Amino acid sequence: xxxxxxxxxxxxxxxxxxxxxxxxxxxxxxxxxxxxxxxxxxxxxxxxxxxxxxxxxxxxxxxxxxxxxxxxxxxxxxxxxxxxxxxxxxxxxxxxxxxxxxxxxxxxxxxxxxxxxxxxxxxxxxxxxxxxxxxxxxxxxxxxxxxxxxxxxxxxxxxxxxxxxxxxxxxxxxxxxxxxxxxxxxxxxxxxxxxxxxxxxxxxxxxxxxxxxxxxxxxxxxxxxxxxxxx
Numbered sequence: 671x672x673x674x675x676x677x678x679x680x681x682x683x684x685x686x687x688x689x690x691x692x693x694x695x696x697x698x699x700x701x702x703x704x705x706x707x708x709x710x711x712x713x714x715x716x717x718x719x720x721x722x723x724x725x726x727x728x729x730x731x732x733x734x735x736x737x738x739x740x741x742x743x744x745x746x747x748x749x750x751x752x753x754x755x756x757x758x759x760x761x762x763x764x765x766x767x768x769x770x771x772x773x774x775x776x777x778x779x780x781x782x783x784x785x786x787x788x789x790x791x792x793x794x795x796x797x798x799x800x801x802x803x804x805x806x807x808x809x810x811x812x813x814x815x816x817x818x819x820x821x822x823x824x825x826x827x828x829x830x831x832x833x834x835x836x837x838x839x840x841x842x843x844x845x846x847x848x849x850x851x852x853x854x855x856x857x858x859x860x861x862x863x864x865x866x867x868x869x870x871x872x873x874x875x876x877x878x879x880x881x882x883x884x885x886x887x888x889x890x891x892x893x894x895x896x897x898x899x900x901x
Contacts, residue, residue, distance in 0.1 A: 673778040679771040681760050686727070686782040692795055693785035694750065695757035696725055699813065700857045701850050703784070706749050707731070709854015711740060730783035743787060750788035755798050756856040762796075763803035766813065802858045809865030811846060813857060816876040817864055818842040827872055833863045842876055 675685040683697035696702055701709070704724040711721075724731040732750075735741045741749075811817075819840050829837065835853045844852065850860035867873045 671776070671778065672781075673776055674780045675774070675776050677761060677771060678773040680768055683757055683761050685754075685757065685761075686780070686785070688781065688785050688789060690792065691789040692754050692792060693789055694727075694782040695754045697757040697760040699760045699847060700753070700756045701854060703731075703750070703753055705851055705854050706753055706856070707735070707741075707854070710745070710749055711735075727780060727782040730786075732783055732787050736787075747788045750784050751790055751795075752856050752859075754788070754790055754795055755802065756858055758795055758799040759803050759858055763799055802862075806858055806861045806865065809861060809868070811861055811865050811868070811875065813847040813861065814845045816843050816845050817849075817868070817873050818876050820872060820874040822871040824871075827870055829867075829872075830863070832859060833867055836860060836863055837867065837872065840873060 671690060672688050673686075675687065677683045677685075677697075681697040681699040683695065685692060686694040694703075702725045704718075704721040707721050707724055708718060721731060723729050732746050736743055736746060817840060819837065819842075832853070832855055836849050836855075839849050839852050846860045846864050847857060849855075849864070850857045853860070855863075864873065868875070
């Protein structure tokens with residue numbers, strides 16, 4: 671079928687289909703295409719206002735970025751697939767007590783510009799969503815749990831670019847969901863990377879109703895702008 675599957679509830683979302691293939695998806699819990707593009711393009715990205723409406727079906731930001739060599743077709747397709755998997759996880763693979771569905775409907779009209787760059791097999795997307803959901807479940811970290819920096823018991827650590835960006839954004843109040851939006855990462859990636867930082871002793875979940883402690887020496891490691899090199 672071709673059309674749009676719309677889901678009302680928490681999270682709310684929509685999945686676009688073209689002859690049975692998923693071309694685009696969105697959910698209210700996860701960073702949208704615009705946020706993901708800002709995260710991928712970095713400080714030199716086009717105007718945030720330009721990318722802010724990338725989710726709109728008739729706003730072909732993909733062709734604009736590819737023609738200007740800001741992203742390759744392969745890079746754009748990978749981001750779009752990641753958004754689709756992130757959406758499917760939010761809509762189908764969550765055990766969040768706040769989640770509910772109030773209505774589901776399918777309309778046979780409507781296409782999305784992303785179809786020119788991304789057509790994903792449903793079974794492949796569901797399989798990847800299940801694998802990633804199983805992987806992040808081992809961390810036991812809820813999307814809404816704030817995290818803060820923690821002084822490790824060792825003098826150094828090795829972080830990926832995404833982990834560094836997340837650590838730079840820790841403020842004791844932001845949750846994995848907040849940080850995913852802020853850093854332009856998939857929610858599943860933010861949870862997994864933060865889970866690894868917790869395992870390494872570099873951050874801790876903030877207990878409910880517990881104020882964040884004052885910044886310690888570790889805070890000096892992280893500036894407001896993540897470095898471009900992978901550490």
